[in-house]
Amino acid sequence: MNIGFIGTGNMGTILIEAFLDSGAVKEEELIITNRTLAKAFDIQKTHPGITVARDAPETVKQAAIIFLCVKPLEMVPLLQQLAPYWTDEHCLVSITSPITVEQLEAVVPCQVVRAIPSITNRALSGSILVTFGSRCSASCRQTINDLLRRIASPICIDEAITRVASDISSCGPAFFSYLLQRFIDAATAKTAITKEQATMLATDMIIGLGELLKRNLYTLPTLQEKVCVKGGITGEGIAVLEQRLDGVFEAVLAKTHEKFKEDVKKVRQQFP
Template sequence: MKVGFIGTGSMGSMLLDAFITSGALMPQQIFASNRTLEKVNLLAQRHPGLNVCSSNAETVKNSDVIFLCVKPLQYKALIHEIGKEVLYGQIVVSITSPVQIHHLESALPCKIAKIIPSITHLTLSGASLCMYGSRITEKDRLLLENLLGAISHPLEIEESHVRITSDFSSCGPAFISFFLDQWIEAAVEMTGIGRQELTALAGEMLLGTGKLLTEGGFKPHELQERVAVPGGITAEALAHLSLSLDGVFHQLITTTHTKYQEDLSKCDELFDDTKP
């Protein structure tokens, strides 16, 4: 199998690195292109054997599966560039949440899937959110999930839930890191403990908590009850958090969904212009 990457920015290069690190793909199986050719050349230096393509059309011509790792408003130009090169039997995978499957199926003749990755794939962990178009067969789905299974836990979702699930799987690492960073900052300021020491401790705590939720059979509220003894320090601190964070997560979801709807409207306009 030959896999193409159009766009080797933050998420494109992350996926590429993860697939190679996991052994799911050899560099020789990968074809990559980017508006800035230097970025692809740097990847080829890091992964000798990787095929550097001078154009996106060249990437398409050489690939069975093509990951589109570009920003939503770049899709119009990209489709005009590769549309005549895409064949029915190829699988095009978008990693951009506001670009809808029906947008791509109306503009390209091939099989369409949408996958939302996470930075956690750099450690071969986390969930990848999978959505499939009408032309995707069971064989295609298994091929994609076997590939993604080497770097993540593939989870099929409804496209209508892509925003809220992305809040957890894709945006979540940034949200949790923000919380930890604020907590660590306060601890360093108030106690004088070393930042590096606390950061390492917080990372181990987060890793262990994740395992308790995924492997230990705990639900979040059960974990709180198990740790927070009534009348104890943890319980008192949790009561403070409950008051301080009241409404915060509703506001967070409102913010991400509002921005998503704005982006979705722009994509609707964009793809209306791509119709014949």
């Protein structure tokens, strides 16, 4: 079964590379295109078995499952361009969070899925947030779940939690890498440790933390209990974090939801 990708920016490329690395898809099964074709040809240089289609309609003609990896405000013009080419047998997979499956189903005749990826999927890890449209057949759901399961943990979500779920799974890596970088910067600014040493230690620490959680050896609360000896050094550091971080993540979520509402409003104006 051929799989098409319209849009080979950051997330489109991450998904393509992840599917190939996992063995979920063969190069010969991929049809890709991009508004700037040079970007698609750059991927083909590394994976010569991939077919680069000249445009989006050609991609839809050649593939059964189509991943639309474009920005929210580019979606409606793209769908208008593709209107003559969809069939009932196609499965459209959108990775764009502000656009609902209901909005997509209103303008295309095919089966619709929304799958919001994370950069962690590039390491065949993390979650991918899935919402199936009402027209998705049982076989389509099974095919998409089987495909996504090769690169991540597919998590079915309701529309109501789309933004916060995306904040955790998709934005979370950026948020916590920023905090980790600030931790490293503070260590190098205040002590004799080099940036290289601090980065290596912090990287090993975060990977080890992930392994502890992955293997269910500890929960987040029990990890803190095990490391924080009463009256010890770690406890003093935690006390500072409790004071300084109070309300920080509430403010972060408020800001992401505010921006999401703006995007949803702009998108809604484009849809009939």
